[in-house]
Amino acid sequence: MAYDPKNPMKDRITDIGPRHYEEFMPPVIKKNFGKWLYHEILEPGVLMHKAESGDEVYTVRVAAARLMSVELIRDALNIADKHCEGYIRWTTRNNIEFMVDNKSKLEPLKADLKANPMFPIGGTGAGVTNIVHTQGWVHCHTPAIDASGIVKAVMDDLFKHFQSMDLPAQVRIALACCLNMCGAVHCSDIAILGFHRKPPFVQHDLISSICELPLAIAACPTGAIKPATVDGKKSVSVNGPRCMFCGNCYTMCPAMPLMDAEGDCVVIMVGGKISNRISAPKFSKVVIPALPSTPPRWPETVAAIRNILEVYAKNANKYERLGEWAERIGWERFFEKCNLPFDVKTIDDYTLAYDTLRTTTQFKFS
Amino acid sequence: MAYDPKNPMKDRITDIGPRHYEEFMPPVIKKNFGKWLYHEILEPGVLMHKAESGDEVYTVRVAAARLMSVELIRDALNIADKHCEGYIRWTTRNNIEFMVDNKSKLEPLKADLKANPMFPIGGTGAGVTNIVHTQGWVHCHTPAIDASGIVKAVMDDLFKHFQSMDLPAQVRIALACCLNMCGAVHCSDIAILGFHRKPPFVQHDLISSICELPLAIAACPTGAIKPATVDGKKSVSVNGPRCMFCGNCYTMCPAMPLMDAEGDCVVIMVGGKISNRISAPKFSKVVIPALPSTPPRWPETVAAIRNILEVYAKNANKYERLGEWAERIGWERFFEKCNLPFDVKTIDDYTLAYDTLRTTTQFKFS
């Protein structure tokens, strides 16, 4: 039975949802479901979970470029078939996990993984794990920067932290190629954000046939877009100084592109977190308003991140997340210690700006 | 030479400013200006300041109802003349201070003060000092409550804390009779705020002759006021559910009064502070959205404040201001410990509301 384009509704199946997860659990996982006692990280990338039953499951975590070919996935499946009874899992940060139910199976598994440079082991504990990221130039229409390429450049540079647990706490890095922030970089220890800096230009000759002008006008949260007649045609005009480069106009109307090789840049944000451990979840903060977008290796971005990471690693207390450290020493110290210039653009002027201004005489001298 | 109404500009003197403060300083103050070494609070209401020169000045602080008659002030001046070389000062919280330059002069001064019940000694250190307050029904046109009367009722009740220093830290109470907040209650440990709860009614027959309608309409921050024609006359209508009772319309247009015996109420706010000591200055927070306005003694208000003060006194650490205590234990505990119902109205829904919502799984169970 196959799809019949002439009769699309015939035997159609819908709304069945995903496969049930139980089908996919390795036996030791299924058996000890909900009965785990504790875990140990045996070495970077290798976890052991102990169950009440006494069972143990050994997990080997390996990196993956989230952008993966069918062939590469098959390579992973081959390993899973050989060592893991045909089971495999991905983590919520796009690493791959191979599980075995006995310590004796660990070394053979690791050996096969180590044989393939596409599967480096690591990503556990107080280190740098995989970067959550987005599409970039590989698939999206609104990016200011690429995604996979920058991630590769940054992780090449930070690779030793992927394979060691030598930081004060886990450092989560994320990348989003535009401020839609599909990478949810708004709560990361270090975030790489693609940002447009030129207001949309308007394709006056075609806009009225491509877009609903009122929708385009209404799309702008700052009211920067106004109706206009250009060369006798209905169009819109953009008040550049009122534009905050959100890109919402382009989302609503393709005749208003923002992207521009010179204008598009990398914003570095730091200090966010998600876990409720010790301190509450926090947003990342803009600390470098713009670095140039410089493929293929974005050296300015790579260097900026390494610098911040190293200063943090050297100065923070054990268990202290990057943002907790910055708050403890004060952001003025953060800028000083990281040797970052402070730019007026990092002062908030959006809706909750007041709450970010310093309303005390307490501060540290630089 | 006197004022000549027929020739008002003749010999007119303007822009001379206040008298120079040096004219009014007791000699010991003038001599040791800027050369003070330390101070001691000898007993509630009595301070000793030691100068580098070895000089000492003894200050006796007494309460005053800020609303004072010429005669009462003369009573104070008589004492100043008798004991203090004719000098006197007021504090920034409307207490009166009498200073003597020698310990031997202290007891005679105190004796005369104690003889007059209008001059109770106190108001120093970790206690309750005078209430900063506003005009109320004695002089203002927008109050929701009286000022001096409530202050009297509250201070009668808390009097022992004015004359002792038995609290964890100073407790500053303030009162404002409407949300213009001339009493600047927005940063007080405990604040008493007068609040209207009925939207302005409109004097349709006269409004267009008394007010500029466009100004009245523009005055409303929530856009609740719209032009309307009533009985053939130009007027405005008020959309009650959009009114936040700010009173700005009445300030701009007397034909739109808000006050109403039943609607007007007392709001209790707590946890504000001004000093930069330990923690940064903080706003007071609404913890009781409405208590009835019940002259002449406002017993509900008096009881509410005493309750909060006592729970605080019992539970807070030494040096801990009320707001610091509430933050340390968590506001959910504050409500519980003070046995206050939590009202949805105390959840912020104004411009910075987001920042007050709980964005973590960290909380205490009640």
Place this chain on the structure above:
Amino acid sequence: MAKFETPLLDDLEKGPWPSFVTDIKRQAKTKPELEDLLGQLELSYKDKETHWKHGGIVGVFGYGGGVIGRYSDMPEKFPGVAHFHTVRVNQPSGLYYSSAYLRQIMEMWERRGSGLTNMHGSTGDMVLLGTQTDQLEEIFWELTHDMNTDLGGSGGNLRTPSCCLGMSRCEYACIDAQNICHDMTQTYQDELHRPAFPYKFKIKVSGCPNDCVAAIARSDFAIIGTWRDDIRIDQAAVQGYVKGELTPNAGAHSGRDWGKFDIVKEVINLCPTKCMSWDGNALKIDNKECTRCMHCINVMPRALRPGVEKGCSILCGAKAPILEGQRLATLIVPFMKMEPPYDECKELLNKVLDWWMEHGKNRERIGELIGRVGMREFLKAAELKAIPQMVKEPRSNPYIFWEEADVPGGWERDLAAFRKKHPL
């Protein structure tokens, strides 16, 4: 030989991190459209601009989401990616797979798509990257008929719910995150596939406050496991940590010499509520004051465990900055028991969705709606009582929107009586 020179991309074949370029190049040998993809990507690396056009609306019949349309802006030059749509396949909860299942998907995707994937998309879907419009129905047919699998969400609808691995392999899990996630996905199939929402809506489920699926930051409705009784303490194991027999934080910090474990410095003093004490012999926790931040448990997993009265906290309204600024989810239910079929939770969610559908403006996330109209309206609709746990602190402005019913005597006023008292 490659169809296009890719000197810039080639540079990304170096270095220790897995190279997507190397990977794609290999796959391109059997999937020539990937040559075009590399060519276009190289051009983007040169131009520093994307070469994808504004997506059009494509999809499978009867579904409002699950496919993202994508077209090259240089179709002549790169015909293999002229159309390059994404198919979002709903992942199984917890991201476990059998190789049999994945091989099936891979085989299909090699045949009908580009052979390139994202494992996984940021929302959690298995993302199959790059196919033609005419393949969509075929793919859907095979997915549903042959693989018993459905599409995920996109557009203004419920997005594919996701979760951490929860009870399957984590001792901290206070709820069965996977089961909840799966159950919600099944219950809300209609909402997932047939957009009737003002905008997207995301559900994420984490087993405990460590929040390994970032629910609090990335979901409109976040279900996060917690407990309400006492942390379970094994004092002997505490001694084990103190004596150095057990490695703190399960070894997560073992890459550096942090010195001997110091329970006071590392646990007692870092507890955010300071509700713990250590007298050298026994660890005490004043559980009433504990806010269940997980720190002590994370540091001493063999000695401490969450309590036994488990359930979840529910938080609502997280989102990225577009348009009204980013929000974290805010607490709306401190504690709810979570047993299948999760009726209480679903009843709540239904109320929340109904209210949002009624009042939400186009492209307004639920968090933004709450921001616009206030918690009061939200709580009324959700039939939840206001409690102090919902706020960090009470309001500091007095701008309360009183309702007429709450004000003695209502709002009606007698002008004549008033003017008698107060002549103008």
Place this chain on the structure above:
Amino acid sequence: MAKFETPLLDDLEKGPWPSFVTDIKRQAKTKPELEDLLGQLELSYKDKETHWKHGGIVGVFGYGGGVIGRYSDMPEKFPGVAHFHTVRVNQPSGLYYSSAYLRQIMEMWERRGSGLTNMHGSTGDMVLLGTQTDQLEEIFWELTHDMNTDLGGSGGNLRTPSCCLGMSRCEYACIDAQNICHDMTQTYQDELHRPAFPYKFKIKVSGCPNDCVAAIARSDFAIIGTWRDDIRIDQAAVQGYVKGELTPNAGAHSGRDWGKFDIVKEVINLCPTKCMSWDGNALKIDNKECTRCMHCINVMPRALRPGVEKGCSILCGAKAPILEGQRLATLIVPFMKMEPPYDECKELLNKVLDWWMEHGKNRERIGELIGRVGMREFLKAAELKAIPQMVKEPRSNPYIFWEEADVPGGWERDLAAFRKKHPL
């Protein structure tokens, strides 16, 4: 016998706190208008509503402020307060008085006013409460000619600056608050008396971060003393506190038995920056990390003193909630030396005022203007460099308003070239 029965007010004659009712009653014997005041107030106590009308504009010739018009809404019943205007008299800095001077004012006020005052108004003025329109010029004449004293501010102008007592009697004072206050008052006489501002503007000066005049909460321009070198330590006196020879916090807590002074618990651990240490012998402060909160100095005034390199921090924009919500003042200058004639400070203030006058809307405080247009515009106008001390934390949203000059290549775009690269 009293003109009106005042049973409600009479209740306020009881109790230990000084009774304004008792006071006014006594004064009413010689100032019969106060009988009417008591009568009207009693009526308010009965009605629970004010009986004052919306104020009209009254004042003295050539001044835009200093007088608050006030009229009874029951002038027939209470003719003595039919007009009951307030005269705001500019207080001397620090609120010291000679009895000679005050007696002069009192005599005048008994003659030309109600004999009732506020000592002082919330802004700091000596408030003379209740007189008739025809008395205003007379009062002004006497104040200026006979008492060498001027009116204070009201309306949309500079309000009477005020200060703590500063160096006159406080060991903590880092600046001469009184002199600064007086000097500013004199320099800005024109701004004080002739409204040219969008709204009110308040200046307050506190000698140190204890902020005894509430500058940070209540002034548009707050000058608060501080220091930038090291806290001076007298180790012997520290020992004195530790040994119990000296009373902590100058005795401010002596009404209760808080136990023996514990320097670690009470000072070291409460230091907000944790920059202090105590080894049993010597107190050490890592001054670079100190944020000069005053706590340790307040606790041990005989052992610790502010440094010697003194000056002020300047903060801007505090206000009450009307209309855009309350604000605390925000830091704009971390440190400025303050020596007469305070030129640097005045130059800054002038720039701030000019900018506000140019851009502020009617009834928009400077803090609200900063809120509306952002710190960037403010700093440009004030010619201040942005520094991290100005913020608690950097922005967490990416919505930066880039300026064309800051973007490589500016904003002009070549449409044709773009479309060549990216055909539609």
